[in-house]
Amino acid sequence: MLFAPAAFNLAETSRMIEIAKGVRADPVAREAFSVRFISEGGDFEELIESNGFEVERVAPRLTPEKIAHVLAVNDEEKFAPAYSKKEMIAKVAGDLAAVDRLKPDVVVTGSYLSMPLTCRLRGIPLVWAVQSTWLPDFFATGAGTTDTVKPRWFKRLVDAVLYPVFRSWMWFGFIHSVNQAAGHYGAKTFSPVLTFFQGDTTLVAEPPGFSDVALPDAHFPIGALLPEQQFTMPVEVEQIPNDFPLVYFAMGSSGVGHIVKELIESFRGKPYRVVAPVRSLLAGQDVAVPDNVTVTDWLPALEMNKRADIALIHGGIGTVLTAALAGKPVVGIGMQPEQVANISCLVEKGFARRVAKSRNSRKMVAAVHDALSTLLSDEDARRAAVEYAASIQDWADGSTRAARTLVDRYGSTRGDIPRSARNGR
Template sequence: MPTWNLPTERPSLQAARIKLPAELTASIRVGATQLAMMGDQSQHKCREGNLEYTLDEHRHRLLGDEKTGESIPSFKPTSRRGSTRALLDGRNNGYSPKKILFAPATYNLAETTRMLDIARGVSRHEFAKDIFEVYFLSEGGQFERLIEKEGYTLKRSGPPLTDEKIAHIYAVNDEEKIGTIFTRQELVTKVTGDVASLKELQPIAVITGSNLSVPVACQITGTPLVWIVQSTWFEEFFASGAGVTDGIRFAPLKRIADFFVYIGIEFWMWYGFIRPVNAAAKHFDVKEYKPVFNFFKGDITLVAEPSGFSGIPLPENHFYVGPLLANQDFPIPDEVRNIPRDMPLVYFAMGSSGTATVVAQIIESFKGAPYRVIAPVKQLIKTKPDLEVPPNVLVTDWLPALQVSKMADISVIHGGIGTVMTAALAGKPVVGVGMQPEQRANIACLERKGFAVRLSKSKDLPKRLQEAIRSQLSNSEAKRKAEEYSMEMAKWNGPHNAADILYQKFGKAD
């Protein structure tokens, strides 16, 4: 008799699974046998649009080849209704849902909204919504309110980060200050709080994108860890020059330059971020992160971009899911909706991590320019009360980035992965001013695709920025390439794909 074969999982993940009650296990076996009697389900044909494929092929399209990490733009699970759904819906059998815990850096807008995007995907997924119960863990920050606004349960771990500490984190991250973002003792305290939270909640998995203490806590408690990253964080990308050396044509010279870029970035990451993490790991007698890039590898790692974004092949157990964007219901003020269109329109966004001095410098450079600017940077220039905003610049609070980006002719951004994915999906040419290596690398990926110009924040920025904006506004080829890439981006449903992989890996019955 044929059997019902669920996708296999790695032993480390299987070991972390919660055992089902005996009566539910028996029900699943009976249901599986009944389904198997209908025929070999691995060869049952499914449809998605005009495509037809078997269930085995369907699973492969989602999870891809685990050796190459190849996956697909979107995946819509096909299911039988009725009894099969009842078997998968644990609540119908008196089975408690599995807790899945998101642990964003809630002082960072892009990080918080990425996690919320996946959480929404889980809440809307045909199967995952009945299997998982979503929780959030916070270390403090102004964007906790976005989580609470959407009704998810928020648990705070340890003493919250102060505004002063958050400013210090950004200064180190943006290369404005030399130092470490946390001390050893601060991280030991944070890890202790995280361990207590994990022991209390007992989640089936923890998902993070930049929280430094949670990975150590997951090691201590044996909780599966899911990283949300982009390929510009990979060691292979930095080893190939991180986009910095793209202009060097002489191969031997490029290899030398690549080496020094790699050494510089590795030291920056180790000294500012991973050194205190390893000190905390050593304190708790768990594995340290060596080399430093191993820190960003979880039990599984979801890559929040379309395939081919950087050209770097995925390591084992990494999966493309597509872009994860800020989809919050920020209002569009009337002055933005009704901005005069008598001149070209520039969208100027620096996320939540743009450096105040650089943002102010850019705003001042817009004075007298032959275009209008929408600039949702109000939160970033609070420390610049004497800044004179030119009359052609409209400074606002946070806006729905994708909607407003589509209104503009070009985007000027700092290169965080959220702003990069938003600009690319909007299909408009880009001028990028990265604050730190990862942001510069993200912009380099768009530059390689032919619709971005990358600038240094420290080299005669006002003059070079205005030259780049004028060039991009009149660059029809950049506009064409941006529109083409936007159509490629639109094929991906990041929240759904992420939810699907989480369900396949952690939600399926044993």
């Protein structure tokens, strides 16, 4: 079983590690599969190895500049393709050399962009780990951005206008170069665009009912994939006084640096203390960190959420479900459509507020502090957060369900692999 994370993204890498740990911990899965990882580069390759897994490093390697470009496209900071046709062809060539050497029976990915085409070319079954906010039905109904539009007929009209916009963004930024590479290699292209995210098996990394999207065939809800014991709590966090409400400000590894800087500086003089594991996002910037803000490297996120009174997050599925499992209100600033959609799912549950990402930083910062102030004094929101947390505790361990699903689907012999996968669907 070959795991293919985008190792420059902490949340994505952590999800792959947690599934692999579930396979390793389950006696039947451990007997069925040996586990390897593949990576084209990124800061979190060492995290994979520190969890006891081998990493096959493939060429061409992603440079820091290329990783920054891909993240900027993903966060809508740049309107450009993440990869050129030439780059994607080279990426697929590197993948093919690796899979021909390793001969995996199944590949698991979450956002390794060239791997779906690589699997199609070699007839290897592909497992996606996604969330329902990646699925076509969610984008077709506004991706959470039109929930407040009234009346219903006008919402449907707005949704119909937005859907091609979402698809065009995904096609131009990510899928077009993959389809160009598919043409180069003589393979079937991914059309419609969002079929790119449909594996032979799809692990939906969220609890049932997180969104109102009905899951298609071969989509299996597994619950949250949250990292366990990867990081320790810094001494400076342990020493924070308990004199004001505590805000946990987390933007993952893909948050936009200038937005993080503006928010950090805006906490000066505010009536709360802030813990912000955003040091890597502030690199290279001159930031005036206020006395009531503690900036750190990565933290044990679930434990930190439980200590905090409220979470201010970017809306990645990991940050959203960590806050939800901790039973804390959420203020979310999505950097891109999927994150906006994830936050909207908590808004619908009554304990979150969504703030639009904006180039008008003064307006955005004011909206963030208004939302924080409102939620910190909202007893109904706190009660809704606690009640939702209690309702999903049985879905906190997605790694175990993922391992069992993979055993059920692929754990016997290659002859049991779905025919569609062997035919390179």
